[in-house]
Amino acid sequence: MPQRGRPRKARLAAQPEVSGKPTLKTIADLAGLAVTTVSRALHDDPDIAEKTRLRVKSLASEIGYLPDRAALRLRTGRTYVVSLVLDPHDEILGFGISLIRGLTRAFRATPYHLIITPHFQGEPPLDPVSHLVRNRMADGIIFTHTEPFDERIRLLAEQDVPFVSHGRTEFTFPHPFVDFDNGSFALEAVRRLIARGSGRIAMIAPSRQFTFCQHMRHGFMTAVRETGVAFEIPDGIDLDSPAEQIRAYAFERAGGNEPVDGFVCGGEVSGLAVMAGLTDAGRTVGRDVHLVVKQTSPVFSQVRPQVDVIVEDLEEAGERMGELLLGVITDSARRDAHFLQPPRLSYVDG
Amino acid sequence: MPQRGRPRKARLAAQPEVSGKPTLKTIADLAGLAVTTVSRALHDDPDIAEKTRLRVKSLASEIGYLPDRAALRLRTGRTYVVSLVLDPHDEILGFGISLIRGLTRAFRATPYHLIITPHFQGEPPLDPVSHLVRNRMADGIIFTHTEPFDERIRLLAEQDVPFVSHGRTEFTFPHPFVDFDNGSFALEAVRRLIARGSGRIAMIAPSRQFTFCQHMRHGFMTAVRETGVAFEIPDGIDLDSPAEQIRAYAFERAGGNEPVDGFVCGGEVSGLAVMAGLTDAGRTVGRDVHLVVKQTSPVFSQVRPQVDVIVEDLEEAGERMGELLLGVITDSARRDAHFLQPPRLSYVDG
DNA sequence: GTTGATTTCTGCAACGTTTTAGAACACGCT
């Protein structure tokens, strides 16, 4: 094979720098090449001889070169940052941390970093998002507790900023989301309660502002109509209500005439609160009254008496959201990708 | 007052750029000043006339100028990033998310961002930390589950990288930490159980590898010696054991001869597991056997029968850690600052 | 008026990267 092209100038290879982290210049000096060449070699530019590319790459990995994030970001505008907007509604139990763990799994082999942007109670929900967008602080945004006409989504779609929401909207345009199938959850929960013998079923539903409230109610009502069972959905009580209020409701509705003997609980705290209310009212859970609880952490398997649970896997949700977001970032055509997570039924003795 | 110094050149103020986020140049053009001048004015350099400083600052806030993080980082080397190393041991219940929420509170009015660096199960614990240090990815590091001779702390102290640990060490050099007073926790827990009438007390302790295990054991043993009560600390069972194993242990030790009638549980999952085991064994919690549980989330107030809890406020811990870290970052002399968090007793009916 | 001190502002360089434009050389063909 004939040697072609420009031959290497027999440049003195400077001795490797001792201090500081390696940069393109470090490699360039080591290899006797120009910084540009090294950059291109690492990017597999076909203009660079294969032999050189290989040499540069092995040199780079040898000295543990990692491109400088700041320089990259300054030059290219890409931040390689994804931000999770931490919702004040995020339940203590699992929601935040499982989701985060899933996200980190999705970003594991990528250069992306996960930053947490808090949304403080009382602030306008749009603030954290518009701050991120305006100052270009992230390549993509993740958030939870989506509303039917969520302003955050309107803004992000308008500005063409990649995002994935946990929860759906009622906008006409498509956008990437991951959601738990709360409709199926409620449907299955009611069916299970009826199989257990419940004759009057109540549901502790999400706050009306969230889209998933409608899904859960719809599933609930479908099952109720399908079976003709008596039901109630308390007004003014939702999953974000203080546990004490939920407990009091369960306590009250456990007795009187037309007592409730089946509860669908959309979350663990409400599940425990309902159980507490029933216990306090002298009812025996699992015998004269039944529960189906949506579980996002493994606590309920240790709660006694055992109750039927339906599992929402938030770590998986996080991982999917991360994957979808990376997809949208690299290819904005994937804007309508989504994932609807099926409920995982986990019932006590069959 | 006489006009002194160099007068403003009557330079044409270029019309404000419409596109892109504002930079120093935007302000400079607007004010008819040089970029350097604007930079110094914003930094309150006394070399710049007060009038100019005021004008520049009002201009800056008017157009919503925010220094570019990438440029700042590239130029100064400061990242304005703090990283939390997410431990795989972080309990689903509260640990992670409360701590994170507290951290974000501490960074609220600062330019610091919180990034989450995962530590995946099976990886060497040093990996995430040394990666952060080597590539200068953060100005400060936060981590949990500290060990007596924690390699992470050794490394960070050696490299002089600011950090705050959750938990103490047995190193001779001082370092910033926040810790819950697990000694007092165990001490008070035993006292409470004895007041309830327990005659044989067991403790579900942390895994031996963590420093706080020793503190908890020490507090426990102090109380045991002080009172002369019978006790046991099961071998091979700790807070990180599968809940089922803990349940089985409680189930077994609830009966037989010399049954245990008082449990100190260092965490919520173990608390629920012990209650489950006792219930399954036919014991009545609150009558013939008692529990004191360390609580980091509000779940236990809804668990029936109610048990005594001692609260560890992880959100406060996070906020303190954030504050301490900012202190160390800006003034490395504060390396020995720390905060020992007192247990908050929350007992059922007095 | 020149000089020097003081005040106030400016230009240049650098951080590490990618992009754009082009340079240096070898080869094959006339």
Added chain:
DNA sequence: AGCGTGTTCTAAAACGTTGCAGAAATCAAC
């Protein structure tokens, strides 16, 4: 020889910021 072509590499500029070294004007003093 000369020319075009293809291959392989490089110099310079730019992203937005700050530190350094000065520059331009004024004032006080001679």
